Amino acid sequence: MKxxxxxxxxxxHSPRFYGGILVSWxxxxxxxxxxxxxxxxxxxxxxxxxxSLLYPLALFGPVGGIWGGTENIAEERxxxxxxxxxxxxxxRWEWYWGKVGFTLFYNLLLVFTPxxxxxxxxxxxxxxxxxxxxxxxxxxxxxxxxxxxALSYLFSSLFYRSWEGPxxxxxxxxxxxxxxxxxxGENIQVYLxxxxxxxxxxxxxxxxxxxxxxxxxxxxxxxxxxxxxLGALIFIRQEEK
Amino acid sequence: MKGEVILVLKDVEKKVKEKIxxxxxSFEVKEGEIFGLLGGNGAGKSTLMRLLFGLVLPSAGCFYIxxxxxxxxxxxxxxxxxxxxxxxxFYGNLTGIENIILFASLSSYYPKAKEIExxxxxxxxxxxxxxxxxxxxxxxxxxxxxxxxxLFPLPQILIWDEPWGGLDPQGVKKIQELIVTxxxxxxVTFLLSSPLFQEMEKVAQRVAILxxxxxKWNDYLISQISLEKIYWEILEEK
Numbered sequence: 001m002k003x004x005x006x007x008x009x010x011x012x013h014s015p016r017f018y019g020g021i022l023v024s025w026x027x028x029x030x031x032x033x034x035x036x037x038x039x040x041x042x043x044x045x046x047x048x049x050x051x052s053l054l055y056p057l058a059l060f061g062p063v064g065g066i067w068g069g070t071e072n073i074a075e076e077r078x079x080x081x082x083x084x085x086x087x088x089x090x091x092r093w094e095w096y097w098g099k100v101g102f103t104l105f106y107n108l109l110l111v112f113t114p115x116x117x118x119x120x121x122x123x124x125x126x127x128x129x130x131x132x133x134x135x136x137x138x139x140x141x142x143x144x145x146x147x148x149x150a151l152s153y154l155f156s157s158l159f160y161r162s163w164e165g166p167x168x169x170x171x172x173x174x175x176x177x178x179x180x181x182x183x184x185g186e187n188i189q190v191y192l193x194x195x196x197x198x199x200x201x202x203x204x205x206x207x208x209x210x211x212x213x214x215x216x217x218x219x220x221x222x223x224x225x226x227x228x229x230l231g232a233l234i235f236i237r238q239e240e241k
Numbered sequence: 242m243k244g245e246v247i248l249v250l251k252d253v254e255k256k257v258k259e260k261i262x263x264x265x266x267s268f269e270v271k272e273g274e275i276f277g278l279l280g281g282n283g284a285g286k287s288t289l290m291r292l293l294f295g296l297v298l299p300s301a302g303c304f305y306i307x308x309x310x311x312x313x314x315x316x317x318x319x320x321x322x323x324x325x326x327x328x329x330x331f332y333g334n335l336t337g338i339e340n341i342i343l344f345a346s347l348s349s350y351y352p353k354a355k356e357i358e359x360x361x362x363x364x365x366x367x368x369x370x371x372x373x374x375x376x377x378x379x380x381x382x383x384x385x386x387x388x389x390x391x392l393f394p395l396p397q398i399l400i401w402d403e404p405w406g407g408l409d410p411q412g413v414k415k416i417q418e419l420i421v422t423x424x425x426x427x428x429v430t431f432l433l434s435s436p437l438f439q440e441m442e443k444v445a446q447r448v449a450i451l452x453x454x455x456x457k458w459n460d461y462l463i464s465q466i467s468l469e470k471i472y473w474e475i476l477e478e479k
Contacts, residue, residue: 006346013334080330087294087326087391088347089319240296 003090003098004105007072011102016071020064020110027056028114032121053118054134054200057111058141062148062173064110066166068103069152073235074162083240092236096157100228103149111142133208137200140213143220144196148173150227157235196220247272247398247430248293253302255288255454262288264454265302270398270432270447275424277445278434279468281476285454286434287327290402293432294322306398320348323396324432327403329387333376337366337386340375345393352393363422364389365415380407388416398430399423405440413440420444438472450475 011017031052073096076082085095115138119131151172156165176192189195199216202209248270255263263285270276280286291297293304295314304311309318331340338357345352358368366385370378378386384407391399404420405413421444423429435441441448442462449459450472457475462468 002347002349006343009343010332010335080328081332083296083326084329084331084344085347086296087324088344089316090347091314239298240291
Protein backbone atom coordinates (compact mmCIF):
# COMPACT_ATOMS: atom_id res chain seq x y z
CA MET A 1 0.00 0.00 0.00
CA LYS A 2 2.90 2.40 0.68
CA UNK A 3 3.89 2.26 -3.00
CA UNK A 4 0.30 2.95 -4.11
CA UNK A 5 0.10 5.91 -1.71
CA UNK A 6 3.43 7.27 -2.95
CA UNK A 7 2.27 6.78 -6.52
CA UNK A 8 -0.95 8.71 -5.93
CA UNK A 9 1.07 11.53 -4.37
CA UNK A 10 3.40 11.56 -7.37
CA UNK A 11 0.55 11.40 -9.87
CA UNK A 12 -1.13 14.47 -8.42
CA HIS A 13 1.89 16.43 -9.72
CA SER A 14 1.75 14.90 -13.18
CA PRO A 15 -0.06 16.71 -16.00
CA ARG A 16 -0.46 13.37 -17.80
CA PHE A 17 -2.49 12.02 -14.87
CA TYR A 18 -4.99 14.87 -15.15
CA GLY A 19 -4.77 14.78 -18.95
CA GLY A 20 -6.18 11.23 -19.12
CA ILE A 21 -9.04 12.04 -16.75
CA LEU A 22 -9.76 15.25 -18.67
CA VAL A 23 -9.97 13.42 -21.99
CA SER A 24 -12.47 10.92 -20.58
CA TRP A 25 -14.52 13.79 -19.09
CA UNK A 26 -14.52 15.70 -22.37
CA UNK A 27 -15.80 12.57 -24.04
CA UNK A 28 -18.57 12.24 -21.46
CA UNK A 29 -19.47 15.93 -21.81
CA UNK A 30 -19.83 15.50 -25.56
CA UNK A 31 -22.21 12.61 -25.03
CA UNK A 32 -24.19 14.64 -22.47
CA UNK A 33 -24.40 17.59 -24.88
CA UNK A 34 -25.65 15.29 -27.61
CA UNK A 35 -28.21 13.66 -25.29
CA UNK A 36 -29.38 17.10 -24.13
CA UNK A 37 -29.69 18.33 -27.69
CA UNK A 38 -31.63 15.32 -28.95
CA UNK A 39 -32.93 13.22 -26.05
CA UNK A 40 -35.44 11.37 -28.17
CA UNK A 41 -32.84 9.70 -30.35
CA UNK A 42 -31.04 8.49 -27.24
CA UNK A 43 -34.26 7.16 -25.84
CA UNK A 44 -35.24 5.38 -29.03
CA UNK A 45 -31.80 3.93 -29.62
CA UNK A 46 -30.84 2.81 -26.15
CA UNK A 47 -27.62 1.42 -27.45
CA UNK A 48 -26.38 4.88 -28.46
CA UNK A 49 -25.74 5.93 -24.90
CA UNK A 50 -23.31 3.15 -23.93
CA UNK A 51 -21.70 3.17 -27.33
CA SER A 52 -21.17 6.93 -27.31
CA LEU A 53 -19.06 6.73 -24.17
CA LEU A 54 -17.92 3.16 -23.65
CA TYR A 55 -16.80 2.45 -27.20
CA PRO A 56 -14.37 5.40 -27.46
CA LEU A 57 -13.09 4.58 -23.97
CA ALA A 58 -12.45 0.97 -25.00
CA LEU A 59 -10.89 2.09 -28.26
CA PHE A 60 -8.53 4.77 -26.93
CA GLY A 61 -8.25 3.73 -23.26
CA PRO A 62 -5.58 1.07 -24.01
CA VAL A 63 -3.19 3.87 -25.01
CA GLY A 64 -3.50 5.28 -21.48
CA GLY A 65 -3.30 1.77 -20.05
CA ILE A 66 -0.09 1.03 -21.93
CA TRP A 67 1.37 4.31 -20.76
CA GLY A 68 0.95 3.10 -17.13
CA GLY A 69 3.24 0.12 -17.59
CA THR A 70 5.80 2.03 -19.59
CA GLU A 71 5.95 4.97 -17.22
CA ASN A 72 6.14 2.79 -14.12
CA ILE A 73 8.69 0.22 -15.18
CA ALA A 74 10.70 1.28 -18.21
CA GLU A 75 10.83 5.02 -17.52
CA GLU A 76 11.59 4.64 -13.82
CA ARG A 77 14.33 2.19 -14.68
CA UNK A 78 15.79 4.52 -17.33
CA UNK A 79 15.61 7.57 -15.07
CA UNK A 80 17.17 5.66 -12.15
CA UNK A 81 14.29 6.38 -9.76
CA UNK A 82 13.61 2.65 -9.52
CA UNK A 83 17.09 2.17 -8.04
CA UNK A 84 16.46 5.05 -5.62
CA UNK A 85 13.22 3.43 -4.44
CA UNK A 86 14.98 0.10 -3.96
CA UNK A 87 17.52 1.71 -1.62
CA UNK A 88 14.63 1.77 0.84
CA UNK A 89 13.21 -1.21 2.74
CA UNK A 90 11.15 -2.29 -0.21
CA UNK A 91 11.30 -5.49 -2.22
CA ARG A 92 11.01 -5.57 -6.00
CA TRP A 93 7.85 -7.63 -5.55
CA GLU A 94 6.22 -4.93 -3.36
CA TRP A 95 7.31 -2.19 -5.74
CA TYR A 96 5.95 -3.98 -8.79
CA TRP A 97 2.54 -4.79 -7.31
CA GLY A 98 2.26 -1.30 -5.83
CA LYS A 99 2.73 0.17 -9.29
CA VAL A 100 0.27 -2.33 -10.77
CA GLY A 101 -2.26 -1.45 -8.05
CA PHE A 102 -2.02 2.21 -8.94
CA THR A 103 -2.35 1.53 -12.69
CA LEU A 104 -5.48 -0.57 -12.15
CA PHE A 105 -6.89 2.14 -9.90
CA TYR A 106 -6.16 4.73 -12.61
CA ASN A 107 -7.88 2.60 -15.24
CA LEU A 108 -10.97 2.43 -13.03
CA LEU A 109 -10.79 6.19 -12.52
CA LEU A 110 -10.51 6.74 -16.25
CA VAL A 111 -13.64 4.71 -16.94
CA PHE A 112 -15.78 5.28 -13.89
CA THR A 113 -15.50 9.02 -13.27
CA PRO A 114 -17.28 9.92 -16.54
CA UNK A 115 -19.44 6.83 -16.33
CA UNK A 116 -20.83 7.75 -12.90
CA UNK A 117 -21.73 11.13 -14.37
CA UNK A 118 -23.45 9.30 -17.19
CA UNK A 119 -25.33 7.05 -14.75
CA UNK A 120 -26.51 10.16 -12.95
CA UNK A 121 -27.67 11.74 -16.23
CA UNK A 122 -29.43 8.54 -17.25
CA UNK A 123 -31.20 8.45 -13.88
CA UNK A 124 -32.48 12.01 -14.35
CA UNK A 125 -33.56 11.50 -17.95
CA UNK A 126 -34.93 7.97 -17.97
CA UNK A 127 -35.27 6.95 -14.33
CA UNK A 128 -32.12 4.84 -13.95
CA UNK A 129 -33.30 1.90 -16.02
CA UNK A 130 -29.86 1.41 -17.58
CA UNK A 131 -27.69 2.32 -14.58
CA UNK A 132 -26.61 -1.17 -13.60
CA UNK A 133 -26.02 -2.13 -17.22
CA UNK A 134 -23.83 0.95 -17.67
CA UNK A 135 -21.78 0.03 -14.61
CA UNK A 136 -21.43 -3.57 -15.81
CA UNK A 137 -20.28 -2.30 -19.20
CA UNK A 138 -17.79 -0.03 -17.40
CA UNK A 139 -16.28 -3.02 -15.60
CA UNK A 140 -15.72 -4.77 -18.94
CA UNK A 141 -14.10 -1.68 -20.48
CA UNK A 142 -11.85 -1.20 -17.43
CA UNK A 143 -10.81 -4.85 -17.66
CA UNK A 144 -10.14 -4.50 -21.40
CA UNK A 145 -7.91 -1.46 -20.79
CA UNK A 146 -6.19 -3.26 -17.90
CA UNK A 147 -5.28 -6.20 -20.14
CA UNK A 148 -3.24 -3.76 -22.26
CA UNK A 149 -1.70 -2.30 -19.11
CA ALA A 150 -0.74 -5.82 -18.07
CA LEU A 151 0.90 -6.54 -21.44
CA SER A 152 2.80 -3.29 -21.14
CA TYR A 153 4.01 -4.31 -17.66
CA LEU A 154 5.10 -7.67 -19.00
CA PHE A 155 7.04 -6.30 -21.95
CA SER A 156 8.50 -3.39 -19.98
CA SER A 157 9.77 -5.90 -17.41
CA LEU A 158 11.23 -8.09 -20.10
CA PHE A 159 12.99 -5.39 -22.10
CA TYR A 160 15.10 -2.53 -20.79
CA ARG A 161 14.43 0.08 -23.51
CA SER A 162 11.44 2.28 -22.80
CA TRP A 163 9.90 2.05 -26.28
CA GLU A 164 9.89 -1.75 -26.44
CA GLY A 165 7.13 -2.30 -23.86
CA PRO A 166 4.47 -0.06 -25.46
CA UNK A 167 5.41 -1.13 -28.97
CA UNK A 168 5.04 -4.82 -28.19
CA UNK A 169 1.80 -4.30 -26.24
CA UNK A 170 0.36 -2.37 -29.19
CA UNK A 171 1.76 -5.08 -31.43
CA UNK A 172 -0.25 -7.73 -29.59
CA UNK A 173 -3.34 -5.54 -30.08
CA UNK A 174 -2.61 -5.11 -33.79
CA UNK A 175 -1.86 -8.81 -34.26
CA UNK A 176 -5.10 -9.68 -32.50
CA UNK A 177 -7.08 -7.20 -34.64
CA UNK A 178 -5.60 -8.58 -37.88
CA UNK A 179 -6.02 -12.16 -36.66
CA UNK A 180 -9.66 -11.49 -35.93
CA UNK A 181 -10.25 -10.34 -39.47
CA UNK A 182 -8.23 -13.11 -41.09
CA UNK A 183 -9.17 -15.96 -38.79
CA UNK A 184 -12.04 -18.30 -39.31
CA GLY A 185 -14.22 -19.78 -36.62
CA GLU A 186 -15.24 -18.33 -33.29
CA ASN A 187 -13.18 -20.94 -31.45
CA ILE A 188 -9.97 -19.03 -32.10
CA GLN A 189 -11.34 -15.51 -32.27
CA VAL A 190 -12.68 -15.60 -28.74
CA TYR A 191 -9.11 -15.83 -27.43
CA LEU A 192 -7.98 -12.73 -29.31
CA UNK A 193 -7.76 -9.59 -27.24
CA UNK A 194 -9.50 -7.14 -29.58
CA UNK A 195 -12.43 -9.53 -29.94
CA UNK A 196 -13.51 -8.23 -26.53
CA UNK A 197 -13.33 -4.55 -27.44
CA UNK A 198 -17.11 -4.23 -27.43
CA UNK A 199 -17.76 -6.91 -24.83
CA UNK A 200 -19.68 -4.27 -22.84
CA UNK A 201 -22.38 -4.52 -25.52
CA UNK A 202 -23.59 -7.76 -23.93
CA UNK A 203 -25.02 -5.66 -21.09
CA UNK A 204 -27.22 -3.65 -23.44
CA UNK A 205 -29.07 -6.42 -25.22
CA UNK A 206 -32.74 -6.76 -24.25
CA UNK A 207 -31.64 -9.75 -22.14
CA UNK A 208 -28.07 -9.44 -20.78
CA UNK A 209 -25.95 -12.06 -22.54
CA UNK A 210 -24.30 -13.55 -19.46
CA UNK A 211 -22.53 -16.20 -21.48
CA UNK A 212 -20.68 -13.57 -23.48
CA UNK A 213 -20.03 -11.51 -20.35
CA UNK A 214 -18.51 -14.51 -18.60
CA UNK A 215 -16.39 -15.60 -21.56
CA UNK A 216 -15.04 -12.04 -22.08
CA UNK A 217 -14.42 -11.70 -18.37
CA UNK A 218 -12.47 -14.96 -18.32
CA UNK A 219 -10.38 -14.23 -21.42
CA UNK A 220 -9.57 -10.65 -20.36
CA UNK A 221 -8.93 -11.82 -16.79
CA UNK A 222 -6.46 -14.45 -17.99
CA UNK A 223 -4.68 -11.90 -20.21
CA UNK A 224 -4.49 -9.38 -17.35
CA UNK A 225 -3.63 -11.76 -14.53
CA UNK A 226 -1.28 -13.91 -16.63
CA UNK A 227 0.69 -10.98 -18.07
CA UNK A 228 0.96 -9.24 -14.70
CA UNK A 229 2.13 -12.38 -12.91
CA LEU A 230 4.63 -13.27 -15.62
CA GLY A 231 5.87 -9.66 -15.60
CA ALA A 232 6.32 -9.82 -11.83
CA LEU A 233 8.27 -13.09 -12.01
CA ILE A 234 10.59 -11.61 -14.64
CA PHE A 235 10.93 -8.30 -12.83
CA ILE A 236 11.94 -9.73 -9.43
CA ARG A 237 14.76 -11.72 -11.02
CA GLN A 238 16.30 -8.76 -12.79
CA GLU A 239 19.21 -6.54 -11.78
CA GLU A 240 19.49 -2.79 -12.05
CA LYS A 241 22.28 -1.51 -14.26
CA MET B 242 26.90 -3.52 20.65
CA LYS B 243 29.58 -1.06 19.54
CA GLY B 244 32.62 -2.76 18.06
CA GLU B 245 30.82 -5.91 16.95
CA VAL B 246 31.05 -6.86 13.30
CA ILE B 247 27.93 -5.59 11.52
CA LEU B 248 28.82 -6.12 7.87
CA VAL B 249 30.83 -9.02 6.49
CA LEU B 250 31.68 -9.76 2.88
CA LYS B 251 32.97 -13.27 2.17
CA ASP B 252 34.58 -13.99 -1.18
CA VAL B 253 32.05 -11.92 -3.04
CA GLU B 254 32.42 -12.20 -6.76
CA LYS B 255 30.62 -10.41 -9.55
CA LYS B 256 30.99 -11.29 -13.20
CA VAL B 257 29.28 -9.53 -16.08
CA LYS B 258 29.53 -11.43 -19.38
CA GLU B 259 32.64 -13.28 -18.17
CA LYS B 260 34.30 -10.01 -17.15
CA ILE B 261 35.23 -10.06 -13.47
CA UNK B 262 34.05 -6.86 -11.79
CA UNK B 263 34.59 -8.03 -8.21
CA UNK B 264 37.10 -10.76 -7.48
CA UNK B 265 36.56 -12.62 -4.19
CA UNK B 266 36.14 -9.45 -2.15
CA SER B 267 36.22 -9.97 1.61
CA PHE B 268 36.20 -7.45 4.43
CA GLU B 269 34.40 -6.66 7.66
CA VAL B 270 32.92 -3.46 9.02
CA LYS B 271 32.44 -3.06 12.75
CA GLU B 272 29.48 -1.37 14.35
CA GLY B 273 30.09 2.34 14.91
CA GLU B 274 32.98 2.40 12.47
CA ILE B 275 33.61 4.73 9.53
CA PHE B 276 34.89 2.42 6.85
CA GLY B 277 36.25 3.83 3.62
CA LEU B 278 36.51 2.07 0.29
CA LEU B 279 39.10 3.70 -1.94
CA GLY B 280 39.56 2.94 -5.57
CA GLY B 281 40.06 4.50 -8.96
CA ASN B 282 37.50 4.66 -11.71
CA GLY B 283 36.30 1.20 -12.72
CA ALA B 284 37.70 -0.42 -9.57
CA GLY B 285 34.27 -1.92 -8.76
CA LYS B 286 33.24 0.38 -5.87
CA SER B 287 29.81 1.28 -7.26
CA THR B 288 29.07 -2.34 -8.19
CA LEU B 289 29.93 -3.34 -4.63
CA MET B 290 27.60 -0.67 -3.25
CA ARG B 291 24.78 -1.74 -5.58
CA LEU B 292 25.36 -5.29 -4.49
CA LEU B 293 24.93 -4.36 -0.83
CA PHE B 294 21.57 -2.77 -1.65
CA GLY B 295 20.47 -5.84 -3.57
CA LEU B 296 20.27 -3.97 -6.89
CA VAL B 297 22.66 -6.51 -8.39
CA LEU B 298 23.30 -10.04 -7.21
CA PRO B 299 26.70 -11.61 -6.53
CA SER B 300 27.89 -14.29 -8.95
CA ALA B 301 29.48 -16.10 -6.01
CA GLY B 302 29.99 -15.59 -2.29
CA CYS B 303 27.70 -13.90 0.17
CA PHE B 304 27.65 -11.18 2.75
CA TYR B 305 26.13 -10.64 6.16
CA ILE B 306 24.36 -7.51 7.28
CA UNK B 307 23.77 -7.75 11.01
CA UNK B 308 23.10 -11.44 11.50
CA UNK B 309 21.36 -11.87 8.17
CA UNK B 310 22.92 -13.65 5.26
CA UNK B 311 22.33 -11.93 1.91
CA UNK B 312 21.05 -12.62 -0.64
CA UNK B 313 18.11 -12.99 -0.18
CA UNK B 314 17.32 -9.64 1.38
CA UNK B 315 14.90 -10.02 4.24
CA UNK B 316 12.77 -7.02 5.29
CA UNK B 317 14.85 -6.85 8.51
CA UNK B 318 18.06 -6.37 6.49
CA UNK B 319 16.48 -3.62 4.46
CA UNK B 320 15.65 -1.62 7.57
CA UNK B 321 19.27 -1.83 8.79
CA UNK B 322 20.84 -0.17 5.77
CA UNK B 323 20.25 3.02 3.88
CA UNK B 324 22.22 5.32 1.68
CA UNK B 325 22.72 6.68 -1.76
CA UNK B 326 24.48 5.75 -4.94
CA UNK B 327 26.80 7.83 -7.05
CA UNK B 328 23.97 8.65 -9.44
CA UNK B 329 20.89 8.55 -7.22
CA UNK B 330 17.98 9.95 -9.24
CA PHE B 331 14.80 11.71 -8.22
CA TYR B 332 11.60 12.93 -9.82
CA GLY B 333 12.41 16.19 -11.59
CA ASN B 334 8.83 17.45 -11.57
CA LEU B 335 8.65 17.30 -7.76
CA THR B 336 10.36 19.67 -5.33
CA GLY B 337 13.27 18.54 -3.18
CA ILE B 338 11.10 18.22 -0.08
CA GLU B 339 8.37 16.34 -1.97
CA ASN B 340 10.97 13.86 -3.20
CA ILE B 341 12.34 13.34 0.30
CA ILE B 342 8.88 12.82 1.82
CA LEU B 343 7.88 10.50 -1.04
CA PHE B 344 10.93 8.25 -0.72
CA ALA B 345 10.83 8.32 3.10
CA SER B 346 7.23 7.10 2.89
CA LEU B 347 8.56 3.94 1.22
CA SER B 348 10.28 3.26 4.56
CA SER B 349 6.94 4.02 6.29
CA TYR B 350 8.49 7.19 7.68
CA TYR B 351 6.79 10.56 7.34
CA PRO B 352 9.18 13.40 8.26
CA LYS B 353 7.91 16.88 9.06
CA ALA B 354 9.01 19.81 6.88
CA LYS B 355 10.81 21.45 9.83
CA GLU B 356 12.82 18.29 10.45
CA ILE B 357 13.88 18.11 6.79
CA GLU B 358 14.77 21.81 6.73
CA UNK B 359 16.95 21.39 9.82
CA UNK B 360 18.86 18.41 8.42
CA UNK B 361 19.14 20.17 5.04
CA UNK B 362 21.08 22.96 6.72
CA UNK B 363 23.48 20.32 8.11
CA UNK B 364 24.33 19.11 4.59
CA UNK B 365 24.76 22.71 3.47
CA UNK B 366 21.51 22.99 1.55
CA UNK B 367 19.51 26.21 1.74
CA UNK B 368 16.09 25.27 3.21
CA UNK B 369 14.37 27.54 0.63
CA UNK B 370 15.87 25.40 -2.14
CA UNK B 371 13.87 22.43 -0.86
CA UNK B 372 10.73 24.03 -2.26
CA UNK B 373 12.04 24.30 -5.81
CA UNK B 374 11.52 21.67 -8.49
CA UNK B 375 14.38 19.21 -8.65
CA UNK B 376 15.01 19.74 -12.35
CA UNK B 377 16.22 23.27 -11.51
CA UNK B 378 18.95 21.97 -9.16
CA UNK B 379 22.67 21.96 -9.93
CA UNK B 380 24.65 18.71 -9.83
CA UNK B 381 26.00 19.49 -6.35
CA UNK B 382 22.54 20.32 -5.02
CA UNK B 383 21.18 17.05 -6.39
CA UNK B 384 24.01 15.24 -4.61
CA UNK B 385 23.08 16.92 -1.34
CA UNK B 386 19.43 15.90 -1.82
CA UNK B 387 20.60 12.32 -2.42
CA UNK B 388 22.58 12.35 0.82
CA UNK B 389 19.78 14.11 2.68
CA UNK B 390 17.12 11.66 1.51
CA UNK B 391 19.11 8.75 2.93
CA LEU B 392 18.80 10.22 6.44
CA PHE B 393 15.00 9.78 6.56
CA PRO B 394 14.75 7.52 8.47
CA LEU B 395 18.27 7.28 9.86
CA PRO B 396 19.48 3.69 9.39
CA GLN B 397 22.03 1.81 11.48
CA ILE B 398 24.41 1.49 8.54
CA LEU B 399 24.78 4.30 6.01
CA ILE B 400 26.29 3.37 2.68
CA TRP B 401 27.31 6.42 0.67
CA ASP B 402 28.83 6.01 -2.76
CA GLU B 403 31.13 8.96 -3.52
CA PRO B 404 29.44 11.28 -1.00
CA TRP B 405 31.52 14.29 -2.00
CA GLY B 406 31.47 13.73 -5.73
CA GLY B 407 30.38 16.96 -7.45
CA LEU B 408 30.45 19.06 -4.27
CA ASP B 409 32.38 22.29 -3.73
CA PRO B 410 35.00 22.43 -0.91
CA GLN B 411 32.47 23.93 1.52
CA GLY B 412 30.00 21.17 0.68
CA VAL B 413 32.68 18.51 1.17
CA LYS B 414 33.53 19.96 4.58
CA LYS B 415 29.88 20.04 5.65
CA ILE B 416 29.39 16.41 4.64
CA GLN B 417 32.54 15.33 6.44
CA GLU B 418 31.37 17.13 9.59
CA LEU B 419 27.96 15.46 9.29
CA ILE B 420 29.56 12.01 8.95
CA VAL B 421 31.60 12.53 12.10
CA THR B 422 28.59 13.96 14.00
CA UNK B 423 26.27 11.10 13.04
CA UNK B 424 28.97 8.59 13.89
CA UNK B 425 29.90 9.99 17.28
CA UNK B 426 26.50 11.24 18.43
CA UNK B 427 24.11 8.73 16.85
CA UNK B 428 26.44 5.73 16.54
CA VAL B 429 25.81 5.37 12.80
CA THR B 430 28.15 2.97 11.00
CA PHE B 431 29.42 4.30 7.68
CA LEU B 432 30.62 2.60 4.55
CA LEU B 433 31.91 5.29 2.22
CA SER B 434 33.46 4.99 -1.20
CA SER B 435 35.58 7.50 -3.04
CA PRO B 436 38.51 7.71 -5.44
CA LEU B 437 39.95 10.63 -3.39
CA PHE B 438 42.25 9.51 -0.58
CA GLN B 439 42.70 13.08 0.80
CA GLU B 440 39.01 13.38 1.62
CA MET B 441 38.70 9.81 2.81
CA GLU B 442 41.52 10.01 5.34
CA LYS B 443 39.84 13.02 6.99
CA VAL B 444 36.90 10.90 8.16
CA ALA B 445 37.57 7.18 7.78
CA GLN B 446 38.94 5.11 10.64
CA ARG B 447 39.69 2.14 8.42
CA VAL B 448 40.25 1.98 4.69
CA ALA B 449 40.25 -0.78 2.10
CA ILE B 450 41.71 -0.18 -1.33
CA LEU B 451 39.87 -1.81 -4.21
CA UNK B 452 41.80 -2.14 -7.46
CA UNK B 453 40.57 -3.98 -10.56
CA UNK B 454 37.89 -5.65 -8.42
CA UNK B 455 40.30 -6.94 -5.76
CA UNK B 456 40.94 -5.73 -2.23
CA LYS B 457 44.63 -4.87 -2.26
CA TRP B 458 44.96 -3.30 1.15
CA ASN B 459 42.79 -3.06 4.26
CA ASP B 460 43.89 -1.50 7.53
CA TYR B 461 43.25 1.11 10.19
CA LEU B 462 44.54 4.58 9.51
CA ILE B 463 47.21 5.37 12.04
CA SER B 464 49.69 8.21 11.91
CA GLN B 465 52.57 5.94 10.81
CA ILE B 466 50.73 4.91 7.67
CA SER B 467 50.97 7.04 4.55
CA LEU B 468 47.74 6.28 2.75
CA GLU B 469 48.85 8.44 -0.15
CA LYS B 470 51.96 6.34 -0.75
CA ILE B 471 50.12 3.01 -0.51
CA TYR B 472 47.29 4.22 -2.72
CA TRP B 473 49.59 5.51 -5.44
CA GLU B 474 51.61 2.30 -5.40
CA ILE B 475 48.45 0.24 -5.89
CA LEU B 476 47.01 2.56 -8.54
CA GLU B 477 50.20 2.36 -10.55
CA GLU B 478 50.15 -1.44 -10.50
CA LYS B 479 49.28 -2.94 -13.86
